[in-house]
Amino acid sequence: xxVEELLITEAPQNVNLLNGKLGGENVRESIKKLRDLRxxxxxxxxxxxxxxxxxxxxxxxxxxxxxxxxGGLLFxxxxxxxxxxxxxxxxxxxxxxxxxxxxxxxxxxxxxxxxVLMNRNRVCKTEKVQKGSLHYIPANTAHxxxxxxxxxxxxxxCWPSDAGYDYEEIKQNGFSVRVVEIDGAPAxxxxx
Amino acid sequence: xxVEELLITEAPQNVNLLNGKLGGENVRESIKKLRDLRxxxxxxxxxxxxxxxxxxxxxxxxxxxxxxxxGGLLFxxxxxxxxxxxxxxxxxxxxxxxxxxxxxxxxxxxxxxxxVLMNRNRVCKTEKVQKGSLHYIPANTAHxxxxxxxxxxxxxxCWPSDAGYDYEEIKQNGFSVRVVEIDGAPAxxxxx
Numbered sequence: 001x002x003v004e005e006l007l008i009t010e011a012p013q014n015v016n017l018l019n020g021k022l023g024g025e026n027v028r029e030s031i032k033k034l035r036d037l038r039x040x041x042x043x044x045x046x047x048x049x050x051x052x053x054x055x056x057x058x059x060x061x062x063x064x065x066x067x068x069x070x071g072g073l074l075f076x077x078x079x080x081x082x083x084x085x086x087x088x089x090x091x092x093x094x095x096x097x098x099x100x101x102x103x104x105x106x107x108x109x110x111x112x113x114x115x116v117l118m119n120r121n122r123v124c125k126t127e128k129v130q131k132g133s134l135h136y137i138p139a140n141t142a143h144x145x146x147x148x149x150x151x152x153x154x155x156x157x158c159w160p161s162d163a164g165y166d167y168e169e170i171k172q173n174g175f176s177v178r179v180v181e182i183d184g185a186p187a188x189x190x191x192x
Numbered sequence: 193x194x195v196e197e198l199l200i201t202e203a204p205q206n207v208n209l210l211n212g213k214l215g216g217e218n219v220r221e222s223i224k225k226l227r228d229l230r231x232x233x234x235x236x237x238x239x240x241x242x243x244x245x246x247x248x249x250x251x252x253x254x255x256x257x258x259x260x261x262x263g264g265l266l267f268x269x270x271x272x273x274x275x276x277x278x279x280x281x282x283x284x285x286x287x288x289x290x291x292x293x294x295x296x297x298x299x300x301x302x303x304x305x306x307x308v309l310m311n312r313n314r315v316c317k318t319e320k321v322q323k324g325s326l327h328y329i330p331a332n333t334a335h336x337x338x339x340x341x342x343x344x345x346x347x348x349x350c351w352p353s354d355a356g357y358d359y360e361e362i363k364q365n366g367f368s369v370r371v372v373e374i375d376g377a378p379a380x381x382x383x384x
Contacts, residue, residue: 005374005379005380005381005382006316006318006369006380006381006382007318007380008306008318008319008320008378008380009317009318009319009320010319010320010325011300011307011319011320011321011322011325011326011327012319013325013326013327013328014324014325014326015299015324015326016324017209017210017299017301017323017324018209018210022326024326062326062328064328064330065295065328065330070293071291071293071294071295071331071352072293072295072330072331073295073296073297073328073350073351073352075297075326075328075350099263101262101263101264102263103257103263103264103265103353104265105265105267105350107207107209108203109209114200115203124198125201126198126199126200126201127200127201127202127203127204128200128201128202128203129203130203131209132206132207132208132209133202133203133205133206134203134205134206134207134214134216134254134267135203135205136205136254136256136257136265136267138256138257138264139263139264158265158267158297158350159265160263160265160352161295177198182197186200187197188197188198188199188200189197189198190197190198
């Protein structure tokens, strides 16, 4: 019956639950700078005059499976810097998924921000992102995170590896709301 | 342009990053007791003589989408009690997914345990589960967690809502290894 004893090995990956830091195998990083976000902020003239090497966000992904594989999952942490372009807070570019019905989970880790969700009819809603907030991004819902605080906003995410990114739709039509500073506080304003 | 200001609402759900506790909308709980785990432990005679109302584990799921929906995700926390049936540690029943290529993420939150992974050829490997361990469960891989400690083992999970559960395969053929206590310490023994 008991022919052999097998070793119990360490998990090949780890995540710091308190700050989202990923360690171990297969961690990949992508960086978005102001130069990569042309046309994304309302005040493109101001963005153009800012230092285009300014990092807006970094995404670290635990990629145990290649993008595009059906049935797989990816797991990541995004670090969104504090800052503004004009009166508009730093944000992630935002996207629908290429396969429209693919959902995603986000959870807030550190900092303060807003998740903007927009359906195919361009109807938006917003949810506060903060330590321990949990966000379900349903099918056919564009999603963008905005850092409304003075510190790095970090959040975790888990999504299907075949979801893909439809960035073009947002590049061309944007979201129907923007998150801006008014009288020193964040406000969501409709662009319709 | 700015025709209205919209409210920033709280996230409808939350998760305590340190202990995995889910709060807010759509949290569902399922409980597995010793009575639900007939035939799962090696020593069925001992299990049969124990109090069958003993809770072995609880799973709390943030269910924003129904099981079976393609493209959706579920997010949960499992609390696996400490205990043994004979010399075999308390465990989750374990399963392949009904749609074989559906993956899953686990992450350790509290306590000490072992994740047992088994492919379709019945080849097993094990990974330590502990605070901050991160586990990718690939396609066509049965998965079971075993609590080798003296405290509750809790772990988080995210998986596709259409993955489904093939419990029958494990009920009939089990895993090809078991995690047992030998000389006061956990050991993985082959059942082949």
